[in-house]
Amino acid sequence: MRSRLFKSSTFILLVLSVYISIFLIYSFALKTAKYRNYILLVTFEYPKDWKALEGEYIISGKTSRYEGEDGFFQVGVISESDETIYSIADNEANQISNPYGSYPEIKKLNIMMKEFVFIIPSLDQPPEMNKQACFIVKYPNRIAIGGDEYDYFILWADKDNIEKMAESFNFISY
Numbered sequence: 001m002r003s004r005l006f007k008s009s010t011f012i013l014l015v016l017s018v019y020i021s022i023f024l025i026y027s028f029a030l031k032t033a034k035y036r037n038y039i040l041l042v043t044f045e046y047p048k049d050w051k052a053l054e055g056e057y058i059i060s061g062k063t064s065r066y067e068g069e070d071g072f073f074q075v076g077v078i079s080e081s082d083e084t085i086y087s088i089a090d091n092e093a094n095q096i097s098n099p100y101g102s103y104p105e106i107k108k109l110n111i112m113m114k115e116f117v118f119i120i121p122s123l124d125q126p127p128e129m130n131k132q133a134c135f136i137v138k139y140p141n142r143i144a145i146g147g148d149e150y151d152y153f154i155l156w157a158d159k160d161n162i163e164k165m166a167e168s169f170n171f172i173s174y
Helices: 002-031 085-093 162-167
Strands: 032-037 042-047 065-068 071-078 105-111 114-120 132-145 148-158
Touching (some): 042 071, 085 114
Antiparallel strands (some): 071 148, 132 148
16 A cells, blocks of 8 residues: 555656646747857847847947847857857956956866856956856868868857856757
């Protein structure tokens, strides 16, 4: 009798766990949209209520900046075949204007053969930077856009959202 009760309880917990997992995944999917850029060959998720900014934020006909009440992102590319990702991050983080503050944190990671870095701003970051952080990743192969070649993808976003966007980041391959 006890064994049957234990099996029933285990089955109920398993079914409940599956339903909760499905609910969490579904509710996250409802709150995000997928950014796909076939020119930059990247895709990632961002908050669904953010809107594309037109005008100067265009790369090869594709909007490169989105904003919302709770954050933003902007994408770009870097052509520095002779530089390492670490020196590029150092140059980005330590510009004369200190866009990330006086003491930004540079997190260097290498996961699943992707070499990437995060730049997290320090507390003294200028307020007009809107908590901007940075994610840089090396392309598996150089990409060509309008006759120029690029080695690195760069994502600028607010520090509250950048890591979640990076978690969903993937290169698009043909």
